[in-house]
Structure formats: C-alpha cells, structure tokens
Amino acid sequence: MNVSLLASPQFYSRTLYVVGCISIPIHIFAGYCILFQTPISMKSVKWNLLNLYFWSTFMDIFLNIITQPFLTPPSISGFLMGLIHYTGLDTGIVLYFGITMMAFVGVSIVSIFENRYFILCGQNTWWRRVRYPFLIVNYLLASVHYIPTLIEIPDQIAGRKGMFTMYPKARVFDNPENPIYVISYEKNDWYAIREASIILMFTAEVTGFVIPVQIYMRRAVKKFNLSEHSISIQKTFLRALHLQIAIPALIMLLPHVATAILGIFVSTSQVTMNISYIVISMHGVFANLTMMYVHKPYREYCKSRVCFSSRVDRFVSSTGLFSTHTAQFFSLTLYTIGFFSFPIHLFGGFCILFQTPESMKSVKWSMFNLHFWSSCLDLTVSLLTQPYLLKSTWSGIPYGILIKFGVPLSLQMVAVSIITIFENRYFLIFAEHTWWRHARYPFLAINYILGLLYYLPTVLSVPEQSSAREIIFKEFPEFRALDTPSNPVYVLVLNNPWVSVRQIAMEATVVIETLIIVLLLKMKMKNVVKEMKMSESTAKLQKAFLKALYIQVSLPLLVILIPSAISVFSGILGISTQSVNNLVYITFSCHGLVSTIVMLTIQMPYREFCMGMVGKSDRRQRKVTVSNISARSSTQVTTF
Incomplete structure (x- = not known):
C-alpha cells in the first residue's frame, strides 16, 4: 500500500x-x-x-x-x-x-x-x-x-x-x-x-x-x-x-x-x-x-483527590514525609497504575473472549476466570480502596473511590482461579476417565468456600474503633494527624497473631495444591510419551502450552506472594516501615497488569492478534498450542 x-x-x-x-x-x-x-x-x-x-x-x-x-x-x-x-x-x-x-x-x-x-x-x-x-x-x-x-x-x-x-x-x-x-x-x-x-x-x-x-x-x-x-x-x-x-x-x-x-x-x-x-x-x-x-x-x-485534605497536608509538613512513605505518593501512584492498567485489562478480556481459538476452548473459561479475578484485585487495590496501611499495625485509611477494604476476598479468588487452570489441564489431559472427574467439583467448591470464609474470623474480631484508635495513637501519636471524621483510621486487629497465621496458611495451601497438580501433570506427560499413549507432536504441543501457562501464572504470582510475605514477616519481626508498606501494596497492585501483559505475550493466538493490530506478524511457527485432549488407555491421541 x-x-x-x-x-x-x-x-x-x-x-x-x-x-x-x-x-x-x-x-x-x-x-x-x-x-x-x-x-x-x-x-x-x-x-x-x-x-x-x-x-x-x-x-x-x-x-x-x-x-x-x-x-x-x-x-x-x-x-x-x-x-x-x-x-x-x-x-x-x-x-x-x-x-x-x-x-x-x-x-x-x-x-x-x-x-x-x-x-x-x-x-x-x-x-x-x-x-x-x-x-x-x-x-x-x-x-x-x-x-x-x-x-x-x-x-x-x-x-x-x-x-x-x-x-x-x-x-x-x-x-x-x-x-x-x-x-x-x-x-x-x-x-x-x-x-x-x-x-x-x-x-x-x-x-x-x-x-x-x-x-x-x-x-x-x-x-x-x-x-x-x-x-x-x-x-x-x-x-x-x-x-x-x-x-x-x-x-x-x-x-x-x-x-x-x-x-x-x-x-x-x-x-x-x-x-x-x-x-x-x-x-x-x-x-x-x-x-x-x-x-x-x-x-x-x-483537587481533593490530588491534594488530599488539609489535615494530611499538615501531617506531611510536620513530619517531613515527602517521599515514598507519604499518603500522597501512595495514592497518586496507585491512581496512575490503575488508570494505566484498566484499558489493558479490558483488552485482555476481549482477547480471551473473542480471540481464543477453537483448539483452546477447553481452557478458555478457566483463563477468563483468572483474568477476571486478577483484574478485580488490581482495580480494588489501585482505584477502589487504596488501603494506606500504617506501619507496624493492622490499621489504615482507605483513600480509594469506594473508601472500603476488600482486598483479601479478591486475593483469594485469584489464588483459587490459578488452581482451577492447572486442575483443568490435569483433568482434560489425564483424568477425564478416572476418579478425579467425580472429585474435581467438590475440590474446587471447597477452595472457593475457604477463599470466602478464611477472612471471616478476622472480620468478626474487629475491635471497637474508638478505643482501638486511641491505643494506636498512644503508641504512634503521629498517626492522629491522619484521622478525620469523614475518613477515620480503621483498626482491623489489636495484637492478634492469628491473622498472620491464617494468611500464611492460606497462601501455603494455594501453593501446595498448585505444585501437586503441576507435578502430577509433569509425571503423567512423561509416562504417556514413554507408553506411546500420546504422539510426540501432541505431547510437544501440550508441553509448550503448559510451559506458557507456568510463566503466565508464576510471574504474577510472585508479584503477589513476595510483597505479601515481606509485609507479614516484617510485621512479625517488628521491622515494618511506612515506605515498605507503601511499596509492598504498590507492587501488589501491579499483579493483574503483569498477568495480562504476560498472557498477551506468551500465548501465541493473543500475541498474533496484538501484532496484527500494529501491522506486524509473528514469524515464528504458527501452530495452535493446545487442543481438547483426552488420554485414553488404549488409543493414541492426536490433535487436529
């Protein structure tokens, strides 16, 4: 042209x-x-x-x-x-x-x-x-x-x-x-x-x-x-x-x-x-x-969203906190990340819904489930809530649009959706005709129920706010300047180590379940190739897809787990600082953005679509990476 x-x-x-x-x-x-x-x-x-x-x-x-x-x-x-x-x-x-x-x-x-x-x-x-x-x-x-x-x-x-x-x-x-x-x-x-x-x-x-x-x-x-x-x-x-x-x-x-x-x-x-x-x-x-x-x-x-209230300005001026540990820095950074990432989330959802080929239909809705909850988590942290957690305490002030806390529920839905993707692969490739087809839905239901309920004990044990705030202000008097009638400091927990224990236990459960399913996938892949139950080309395609899936999940998962671990253990050890808290949640808010970008980059159909939109084509081998495969005991499985 x-x-x-x-x-x-x-x-x-x-x-x-x-x-x-x-x-x-x-x-x-x-x-x-x-x-x-x-x-x-x-x-x-x-x-x-x-x-x-x-x-x-x-x-x-x-x-x-x-x-x-x-x-x-x-x-x-x-x-x-x-x-x-x-x-x-x-x-x-x-x-x-x-x-x-x-x-x-x-x-x-x-x-x-x-x-x-x-x-x-x-x-x-x-x-x-x-x-x-x-x-x-x-x-x-x-x-x-x-x-x-x-x-x-x-x-x-x-x-x-x-x-x-x-x-x-x-x-x-x-x-x-x-x-x-x-x-x-x-x-x-x-x-x-x-x-x-x-x-x-x-x-x-x-x-x-x-x-x-x-x-x-x-x-x-x-x-x-x-x-x-x-x-x-x-x-x-x-x-x-x-x-x-x-x-x-x-x-x-x-x-x-x-x-x-x-x-x-x-x-x-x-x-x-x-x-x-x-x-x-x-x-x-x-x-x-x-x-x-x-x-x-x-x-x-x-103006108020940019400059905050006069009380916050006085707090910043009196403490000299004009850097990474200020509320201004925290909120403005999250707004920037949220506004930048929102169109990318929409585009990622469009790619899953309308650019997923027939050969990937077996994993389409599991991937959309992961994308949905990852995007919800991102928007919850970066735009809707912006939980400005105060150092060394389980308390904070929401600066987001909704002025509510809601991160833990979204976090657990993301974790469960990751398990769902790997379980989906295991079921389709190896377990469609085994006992697992009867156990998989109760397994996933239990995971979602745990995700919904694990935070309930913490919510039920929230202390009376007036007295709890006074205790926090007595230990950290500089936080009183941030407390306002319209947006008071919210105290979640006072001296309750079980909150950290439950958080660590839930994260460990997610990691262990995911690792077990991944290890089973790897073992089964080796066995079917040796026993000639799956052609080498089919096995190669499945390995390529699983490799892409590992990368797609592991990179964003690290963006969640590492900041969470730092936050929990720094609180336990008593070395938490406001800068660490802010940077942890800013990193945390990038999880969905990283997840969407990685998905669009490593999954070939989406990568091809993105490159086509900018007038380029991927010169790599254009083969579809996944298909609906069921390993049967006596039949060699082929794709296409």
Whole structure:
C-alpha cells in the first residue's frame, strides 16, 4: 500500500486505540463524579448530565476502539478497523447504531437546556404537559433519520465496482479480509440534507430554550423575583453549562465543516478525513474534562483527590514525609497504575473472549476466570480502596473511590482461579476417565468456600474503633494527624497473631495444591510419551502450552506472594516501615497488569492478534498450542 503515513489505515487505527485507551479512565472518573459527587443543589440536572455523559462517552469508545470507521473520500464509503471487525457483524447495522448514537448526543444536549428552561420558566405553564412527548419525538427522530440512507445502500459488489470506476485511487485500501463498504458512490444530496436537517433541528431547539432562559434571568433581576445570590448561582451554572456544551460541540462540528468546505471547493483528501475523525473521536474526553473543570463541585473533588485534605497536608509538613512513605505518593501512584492498567485489562478480556481459538476452548473459561479475578484485585487495590496501611499495625485509611477494604476476598479468588487452570489441564489431559472427574467439583467448591470464609474470623474480631484508635495513637501519636471524621483510621486487629497465621496458611495451601497438580501433570506427560499413549507432536504441543501457562501464572504470582510475605514477616519481626508498606501494596497492585501483559505475550493466538493490530506478524511457527485432549488407555491421541 503506497500511501503517506497520515493517510494510512494503520496510522489511523493505532492513533484511535491510543486515544481510546487514554480516555477510558477519564470517562470512568467523570461518571463517578456525576453519580457520587453531584451535590443536592444540582440534583435537578444530575440525570440529564449523566445522560449526556453516557452518550458522549459511548460515542467516544464506539469511534476509538469498537468501530474505527476509516472513510474513503470523496465517496461515502469506508471500512471498520476496530474490535467489532473481528466479530463479523454487518457493517450497515453497525453504521446505523453509530450515526444514531451521534444523534442521541444531540438529544441529550437538548434535554439539558430543556431541563433548565422547565425549572426556571416552565413549571407552571403548558410546557410541563408537552415536555415528555417533545423529548420522545426527538429520540424517535434520532432513531429513524438514518433508516432511509440504510435502505438506499447499494449491492456491495456492484457498489464497489462503480466506486472503483469513478474513484480508482480508493482501490488501494480495499482487501478481501476487510472490503470497502459502499454507502453511496454517486452524488447524494438527500443524504446531506437529512444529516444537515437533524443538526439544524437540534441547534434550533437549544437556541429556543437558551434565549427564554436569558430573558427570564434579566427580568428576574429587574423585578426582584430572585435574590441576587440566587441569580448569581444560576448565571454561574448556566455559564458553566454553556462552556461544557460549546467546547465539545466545536470539536465535533469544526472537523465536519472543514471537511464539507474542502469537499465543495477543493477535494477531501484521505489525510484530512483521518485527522478530522481523530479529532471528532476526542469529543467525549473533552466533554468530560470540561465538565469536571467548569462545575465547581467536580473541580473541588478533583483537587481533593490530588491534594488530599488539609489535615494530611499538615501531617506531611510536620513530619517531613515527602517521599515514598507519604499518603500522597501512595495514592497518586496507585491512581496512575490503575488508570494505566484498566484499558489493558479490558483488552485482555476481549482477547480471551473473542480471540481464543477453537483448539483452546477447553481452557478458555478457566483463563477468563483468572483474568477476571486478577483484574478485580488490581482495580480494588489501585482505584477502589487504596488501603494506606500504617506501619507496624493492622490499621489504615482507605483513600480509594469506594473508601472500603476488600482486598483479601479478591486475593483469594485469584489464588483459587490459578488452581482451577492447572486442575483443568490435569483433568482434560489425564483424568477425564478416572476418579478425579467425580472429585474435581467438590475440590474446587471447597477452595472457593475457604477463599470466602478464611477472612471471616478476622472480620468478626474487629475491635471497637474508638478505643482501638486511641491505643494506636498512644503508641504512634503521629498517626492522629491522619484521622478525620469523614475518613477515620480503621483498626482491623489489636495484637492478634492469628491473622498472620491464617494468611500464611492460606497462601501455603494455594501453593501446595498448585505444585501437586503441576507435578502430577509433569509425571503423567512423561509416562504417556514413554507408553506411546500420546504422539510426540501432541505431547510437544501440550508441553509448550503448559510451559506458557507456568510463566503466565508464576510471574504474577510472585508479584503477589513476595510483597505479601515481606509485609507479614516484617510485621512479625517488628521491622515494618511506612515506605515498605507503601511499596509492598504498590507492587501488589501491579499483579493483574503483569498477568495480562504476560498472557498477551506468551500465548501465541493473543500475541498474533496484538501484532496484527500494529501491522506486524509473528514469524515464528504458527501452530495452535493446545487442543481438547483426552488420554485414553488404549488409543493414541492426536490433535487436529
């Protein structure tokens, strides 16, 4: 393909993936702010803000990651390069949902300004009876306005032939695996008229609500219908709302206008089209960033997440702890790791669900089970809880989003899921026709029950918090500065060595069970090769898969076990420091990220898929590494 870098599909796709992965954590944080940080004074507009947020965010992710529509001007045609390409869904239906989603963003903008109009001007007028039918009609028009275009889409073989005749340069982008999808290759004024009409309709509706509100505000000041304070609050909120809508709207409209003008007077190049859609794909992230900046409650919350409270600042200043043992360092590092790892977790889950070949279906759900709990553990530690444990004590302060402890349960689910993978391999290869097929489910059930219950004695023995905190503060008076009424120090245990014993016992159980199953696998592999119950090629493939599995599990497992062991034994020996505690949990929070990256690297199907996405191919031998194998006593087992 002899095209410039900016015009190439590879540049377009990779840029959108980068933008999408960076924006996902911002979208999640913005949604959290709307749901949990919207004050009572903004409750009348909360769900309208959430509606706009939902459609803007969904449109961003739809463009950046799911579809990545690569348009080939000057005809209305192109192809999808995102993850949905691998699902085989009809391109026309996908386009319908994409265009409809953009229209829903427009309706959600209208609904916000309609809400302001209703609250300030229309509660006691005829509008209170008309508003819901009005919004329903808007959503219906947004849903059906693209259907005529969908009906007019030509037969694709004839459409591509006609397009390549008129625009032969477009042929360079066509390929059998992902052919160009032609919506219209001839001049179609009605398509442009329909799209322009829906945009003008939404613009007129927004204007129709904004102008009466502005007039009402001026009259209210003159007639003293509202106090100066109320007027000031309403003006500030409306100004923030206008900025929140205007900035993302310009990001959407300006590329469209520029592309249309170039198409009329010059010609729309592939570079222009690519850059336009890359800019448009940033609409949602700019909308969320603008919202969090212009609305004071969200802005103040963001500042508090970065700077913490004044009490924490005083604690840092008084003790000189501006390094690895400070709460600021701990929380900011975990937020950074969490936001960076979240898109990688999503991508890892997608690979397991949609890129696992048929030959690996026997282990697919066990791998997804491990990935799910590993990701949950990561997000629990890095984003949701952030347990800032105080040195030499079983106490701490959660700084995460949920402000709750919950790590031990997630940790044990990860451990049990690791056992499940190795047990799955042992069962499929060697034990399908032995007594183990009757014992395996009770074995796994017992493991999950132990994982759920092992922490229960600790929870039941949690001391009364007021007196326990006083004991901790008496021994470590510097911790009192961190205690606040809204987020007090939580004391889990006072002088109870059994907590450490139970932790060590559970970790030892997991390690011993895993080692036993792994050793049985190795012994059985040697025996079946010697007894010719499995061909050498089959045995080689199974060994390769097991080797990859050992690496996939052992590296992340070390990321969990080593910090846990350091934390437990340093506490027992009385040499624990705040820096050690912080670094232990920061390392701990990287477990799922390491697990996902290792899985994507060492498992060949996922590695091939990742390299294909960046335009490269793995030159190693392309053989499938695993299959559904059952060792039977008298039959030689083969794969494929």
